[in-house]
Amino acid sequence: MLSININSKKYQENKIIDNFKLKINKSEFISIIGPSGCGKTSLLNIVSNIDDDYLGSILFDNENISKSNIGVMFQDSRIIPWLSVFENIMLVSISKNEEEIKNALIEVGLKDYINSYAKELSGGMQRRVALVRAFINKPEVLLLDEPFISLDHPTAQSLRNDFMRFYEKYKPTVILVTHDLKEAITLSKRIVFLDSKPMKVILDFENKKDFSSNLDSLEIEQIKENILSKYPKILSGDIS
Numbered sequence: 001m002l003s004i005n006i007n008s009k010k011y012q013e014n015k016i017i018d019n020f021k022l023k024i025n026k027s028e029f030i031s032i033i034g035p036s037g038c039g040k041t042s043l044l045n046i047v048s049n050i051d052d053d054y055l056g057s058i059l060f061d062n063e064n065i066s067k068s069n070i071g072v073m074f075q076d077s078r079i080i081p082w083l084s085v086f087e088n089i090m091l092v093s094i095s096k097n098e099e100e101i102k103n104a105l106i107e108v109g110l111k112d113y114i115n116s117y118a119k120e121l122s123g124g125m126q127r128r129v130a131l132v133r134a135f136i137n138k139p140e141v142l143l144l145d146e147p148f149i150s151l152d153h154p155t156a157q158s159l160r161n162d163f164m165r166f167y168e169k170y171k172p173t174v175i176l177v178t179h180d181l182k183e184a185i186t187l188s189k190r191i192v193f194l195d196s197k198p199m200k201v202i203l204d205f206e207n208k209k210d211f212s213s214n215l216d217s218l219e220i221e222q223i224k225e226n227i228l229s230k231y232p233k234i235l236s237g238d239i240s
């Protein structure tokens with residue numbers, strides 16, 4: 001279990017998180033939706049150990065999260081442009097297993113680009129490299145900050161499919177931050193809606209849909225409409 005318990009997070013005198021608690025089961029995939037500025041990125045920074053300037057504790061399997069293997073994926077791919085695709089993955093790989101890296105790149109359709117410079121790839125391909133990088137060390141916890149944003153619809157859709165294949169294979173505990181309610185409904189069985197000042201959970205929604213459906217299906221649209229009509233308070237200008 002991932003146990004998030006943040007008593008306080010401040011930037012200077014501005015307290016953005018106050019007594020926030022969230023428990024996520026092992027291998028559970030949750031989405032987090034909340035208004036801009038409520039503290040989602042700050043939360044991911046704390047869980048991923050990027051930020052240790054807070055009061056509270058983050059435990060995974062009852063141990064401090066700093067002992068866990070954590071993967072991340074952000075809005076931008078954050079790959080190194082002057083290294084090859086292969087070198088970008090090798091750089092972060094713990095096992096340094098060349099065969100494994102090549103197979104993972106082939107699995108996301110980058111067979112012909114393994115030795116290309118990362119800067120030569122399209123935005124969608126760069127995001128695939130970031131996807132392989134996020135999973136290459138078989139993380140126990142995977143944190144995603146809008147990883148499918150700013151891509152055209154088919155590219156985003158195919159990246160989501162690749163992502164779900166890797167998720168099913170390695171089953172990490174996942175937190176996905178997104179503003180896209182349909183994306184959250186399509187990918188995750190639990191959606192946590194937040195509000196701001198300070199950050200708090202306003203709805204912890206269990207998504208009981210059949211997980212084979214795709215984002216453009218009528219079923220997903222209907223679940224979205226149901227959620228929005230049943231819980232109008234979660235409506236914010238940031239949800240699409």
Ligand SMILES: Nc1ncnc2c1ncn2[C@@H]1O[C@H](COP(=O)(O)OP(=O)(O)OP(=O)(O)O)[C@@H](O)[C@H]1O
Pocket residue numbers: 011012016034035036037038039040041042043
């Ligand atoms: N380094 C910082 N210094 C000061 N204030 C910060 C810093 N980082 C974030 N904040 C403030 O903390 C609050 C939460 O920011 P955060 O980026 O975590 O929100 P968010 O929910 O991820 O927003 P968005 O959806 O727009 O990405 C905001 O009011 C922001 O201005």
